[in-house]
Amino acid sequence: MKTVVAAAIVRDQKLLLAQRSYPDDVAGLWELPGGKVEDGEAVSVALEREIAEELSVRIGIGRGVGEPVVLRDNLILVARHAWLVEGEPVAVEHSAVTWVSAGELGAMARAGELVPADAVWLDDLVALLGES
Numbered sequence: 047m048k049t050v051v052a053a054a055i056v057r058d059q060k061l062l063l064a065q066r067s068y069p070d071d072v073a074g075l076w077e078l079p080g081g082k083v084e085d086g087e088a089v090s091v092a093l094e095r096e097i098a099e100e101l102s103v104r105i106g107i108g109r110g111v112g113e114p115v116v117l118r119d120n121l122i123l124v125a126r127h128a129w130l131v132e133g134e135p136v137a138v139e140h141s142a143v144t145w146v147s148a149g150e151l152g153a154m155a156r157a158g159e160l161v162p163a164d165a166v167w168l169d170d171l172v173a174l175l176g177e178s
């Protein structure tokens with residue numbers, strides 16, 4: 047079982063979403079950015095690395111958000127609360143990045159615009175935005 051870790055990057059009560067450019071079945075949908083943890087790599091180190099690669103920013107990392115989600119092909123997806131430490135996000139590997147409020151996130155979920163695994167965390171993400 048491999049782990050995929052994703053960042054719920056929050057600033058000013060908005061959540062950063064990134065639009066997937068591949069594969070075809072999820073291209074155009076929005077996700078929490080992240081990627082696969084390498085063998086022997088700590089989850090938080092993997093998340094810092096993936097976010098630096100994908101968004102060209104440094105982040106701070108906090109607690110887990112929501113329950114782990116089992117993806118197909120032996121992958122388990124986890125999310126962590128995060129915040130920007132250095133830089134402004136740019137879409138290096140994604141089609142676009144955007145900041146959304148809790149209301150906008152809910153509307154996107156209802157419209158089917160989030161990747162399916164991440165949509166499971168809607169209530170957890172809305173709660174996180176309410177706290178921050």
Ligand code: DCP
Pocket residue numbers: 050051052077078079080081082083117121123161163164
């Ligand atoms: N995934 C997801 N939700 C996220 C992030 C990832 O459902 N917020 C899923 C999509 C993929 C798997 O996790 O099925 C791996 O994600 P990535 O393709 O983003 O990860 P990597 O870039 O590390 O993998 P690869 O290099 O294989 O593309």
